Amino acid sequence: METNKPPVIWLNVAIFSLTLGVAAIGTPLYAYYIGFDWAQCLMLLVAFSFCGLSITAGYHRLWSHKTYEANGVLKFIFAIGGAFALQNSILHWSSDHRVHHRHVDNNDKDPYSAKRGFFYSHIGWMLREYQASRYTDYSNCRDLQKDSIVMWQHRNYAWLALVTNFGFPFVFGLIHGDVWGALLLVGVVRLVLSHHTTFFINSLAHIWGSQPYTDKNTARDNGFLAFLTFGEGYHNYHHIFENDYRNGIRWWQFDPTKWLIKACSWFGLTKNLRKCPEDRIEKARATMLLKTLQTKLADAPNSQVRLERLEEEYDALMLKISDYYSAQKRMLELRKARLVKHYENFEFVQQYEQMKSRLDEQRKAWKLLTAQYA
Structure with a gap:
């Protein structure tokens, strides 16, 4: 009816x-x-x-x-x-x-x-x-x-x-x-x-x-x-x-x-213009790309080896993103308080620069790897 x-x-x-x-x-x-x-x-x-x-x-x-x-x-x-x-x-x-x-x-x-x-x-x-x-x-x-x-x-x-x-x-x-x-x-x-x-x-x-x-x-x-x-x-x-x-x-x-x-x-x-934190945006893009490539590679030759490498690079990227953006938040606080150049923060500033460099390298590695599979 x-x-x-x-x-x-x-x-x-x-x-x-x-x-x-x-x-x-x-x-x-x-x-x-x-x-x-x-x-x-x-x-x-x-x-x-x-x-x-x-x-x-x-x-x-x-x-x-x-x-x-x-x-x-x-x-x-x-x-x-x-x-x-x-x-x-x-x-x-x-x-x-x-x-x-x-x-x-x-x-x-x-x-x-x-x-x-x-x-x-x-x-x-x-x-x-x-x-x-x-x-x-x-x-x-x-x-x-x-x-x-x-x-x-x-x-x-x-x-x-x-x-x-x-x-x-x-x-x-x-x-x-x-x-x-x-x-x-x-x-x-x-x-x-x-x-x-x-x-x-x-x-x-x-x-x-x-x-x-x-x-x-x-x-x-x-x-x-x-x-x-x-x-x-x-x-x-x-x-x-x-x-x-x-x-x-x-x-x-x-x-x-x-x-x-x-x-x-x-x-x-x-x-009070609201913006989503950059780390959440970057993680969302990487996660979606990983999911897409996992589906694409599921039936490909040597898929297990490729997927394992892909997931390893993804995990490394996620970790470095978290480390860097956590440090960035601390750095912004120090800059706001004008404490960046204080002696007790010198070691942290060096660590921050190293985290940034490592993240840039990991981004390049992720981009090169995913470009091969895409």
């Missing part, structure tokens, strides 16, 4: 269908018969970036994960941008996301479990009331309920969403001299792009990419998705180190959300 499906959320169905239809059909027709100029295209990029960064830096890294603190001005800007992005209130979005991290890939509890398929995790989960309590139970966000800006936006979300989504494009259109073009490009196209690039993190970022840090969930790192989502595409890293304000931790990784948060700290707009 077929079970009854959850009720359809017709408002969401209407919004997603109409905006996508207007953007896909109306935009090329308007471009052909009337055209868009550089100012309209630039405003599309500005509005898209405002929405995207309000979600990534605000909804996600500030409120959902508390990876840093922000002052009232910045929080207000993100609250307005989040309403403009039309992805529900901060409180509701953060509640869903915290449940997702707590129960990732659990089909019964994860609101947008990737294991239920691409369509479901991308948009399907918002088209029916699969979990009706999502709209009433915010017990996992009691901290956010103490935030006056969060609760102001939550109470006034409907009219804020209407005012921003129609008001911003309309005002720009009046100034620019093409209201209909602005409503189409800055209003509808911007909204569709904002929606679906964000949704890619729930769907594509769980099926497409690499897993350099963990395979305990479906999250992947994907540089292309990071480009589309202001740095959110480094999702494998994020799911194991969710309290880090960064997603792309390397200097060359595209993460403008990280750059924005860091830049704001220079002006006192953000503070």
Whole structure:
């Protein structure tokens, strides 16, 4: 017997269908018969970036994960941008996301479990009331309920969403001299792009990419998705180190959300930026690489000898990482207290330099060995 499906959320169905239809059909027709100029295209990029960064830096890294603190001005800007992005209130979005991290890939509890398929995790989960309590139970966000800006936006979300989504494009259109073009490009196209690039993190970022840090969930790192989502595409890293304000931790990784948060700290707009300790990151990468190579070498010729050597080098690397980073912590304390040059610490400083050198050598040996097997 077929079970009854959850009720359809017709408002969401209407919004997603109409905006996508207007953007896909109306935009090329308007471009052909009337055209868009550089100012309209630039405003599309500005509005898209405002929405995207309000979600990534605000909804996600500030409120959902508390990876840093922000002052009232910045929080207000993100609250307005989040309403403009039309992805529900901060409180509701953060509640869903915290449940997702707590129960990732659990089909019964994860609101947008990737294991239920691409369509479901991308948009399907918002088209029916699969979990009706999502709209009433915010017990996992009691901290956010103490935030006056969060609760102001939550109470006034409907009219804020209407005012921003129609008001911003309309005002720009009046100034620019093409209201209909602005409503189409800055209003509808911007909204569709904002929606679906964000949704890619729930769907594509769980099926497409690499897993350099963990395979305990479906999250992947994907540089292309990071480009589309202001740095959110480094999702494998994020799911194991969710309290880090960064997603792309390397200097060359595209993460403008990280750059924005860091830049704001220079002006006192953000503070207490949280970062995962480097030793945990390095150990996670090495452990995941070991696991991958163990699987690959399991049926290879002389696999036992190779695996034993691999595990020996791995154990040596783990030990040297622990020794070095423990010593580094002590060294930072001494530097902070300006005691590095004191005679009684001279021997420790020498030991620290030796630990650093030994770790560098072990890293090279590990890299050369794993490169042979990879």
